[in-house]
Amino acid sequence: MNKFSGFLLAAVLSMGAQAEIALIVHPSNNAELDADYIQKIYTGKLASFPDGESVVAYNFEESNPLRQQFDEKVLHRQTQQIQALWAKLVFTGKGTPPTVAADPAEVMKAVAADAAAIGYVDASLVDASVKVVAKF
């Protein structure tokens, strides 16, 4: 019984620990991006915004919990599956994966400075230097 309630508590806590993810672009970027479009960018099927401008996407290392959460919630895949997918694209010359940022601050800075950039951070970190296009 104790064990079970402990398990439940842990489950609830870990759910609570899931950050809300904000997908961010440069404030001047008026692109409308839905989950499907974002999925295509982060799985190498699209490399441009709807208006045709090239995308510079940012991601985190595969060991980063936010990355794993993003892969599951937004891309509906496990991080390993995304890794395998990019392995195929990279080694066949069919795609270039998103740039890996060291931390959310780097993504905020890069997106605030580049009209072509797209990235995601914990929603609580967002300020006026970037624009939120979607939350997950």
Add this chain to the structure above:
Amino acid sequence: MKFGYLSVLLAAALCSGTANAEVNISGFASVVGGKVLSGDGVPEFGLGPTFLANYPIVGVYEKDWTFKPDSKYGLQFSADLSEGLTATAQLVGRGADDYDPAFEWAYLSYELNDHWTLQAGKKRLPLYYYSDFFDVSYAYLWIRPAADNYTWQIFNYTGINALFNYQLGEWAVSGNLYTGREDDGKNKLLSDYFFRSPVREIWENIVGGVVSFNRDWLDLRLTYMTYENRRFIDGQPRIWASTGTDTRRGKFMGFSANIDYNNWVLLSELNRLQLDNDNLDTYMVSGGYRIGSWTPFIAYADFDATGEVHNTTSVGVRWDFHSSAAFKLQYDSVNDKGYDGGQVAGDSKALTFGVDLVF
């Protein structure tokens, strides 16, 4: 996977000025061991129990443990020369070739626009679904794509490749059109395995295309390629019975459907090579179910042509124990029903296991 985070800034002093290009290095590796548990071999060829796991490079398991047939490493160097121009080279070393590194890929890539990219140089022939990333075992489920399907002696070409990428409503439509040739001075599979004399194998006037339709959990792929074949055995041109000349034409076509739905993975491909008035038919079906980081799988692959008939039933598991590495264990049972000298390596049962990784 930190593709390219081992970036180094290469300052190359070229001609008059100094050109700066960022060179990204990424790579893959597999360390796989295994052995034949039991097998008949082909007594009339003097061949003992053998599991031919990889035809083109003659990756062979026998009664003793070996780590050579499926082990390999690859290093990819990619230099962004800016304004859409990229130079890429891939150095691959395989256990079956005593790990001698060779440049398998070397090409220039130029992004014409959002939809089209032109590439020129040496690449892998994208015949079957897994052909162009055959060596990157981390990217697929099994230890290797079905040996019965991936049997062709030529797997690279030098030429021009145009890649495209479009959105058609919900579908991502991508593919490529290519043309080129390959002149393999001493073809390994033909020389070492089938003819036991030096064979020069030429595939020329290669023209092919691939188109893939991708939508959420569904992936469909069509492939077509035609080429002309000339062969020199011990320096003597082979005259083909089907044409009465030293040139014969082959036509390859294939269809593949893959599903990745919830935790189910269903993979299939169906291919035909028309050559010498014969159809060389291959197909593969495989299924897996993902349970956390474990994916148990089964697979069945088949090859059917006049004289050469064989299939492989496989069962195994992939364990993603690390975010860039997977452990795999696989049992293969080969049934060689070849006749009139069309046997390949006889029946065999083999166990292989190993680790695939990317970096």
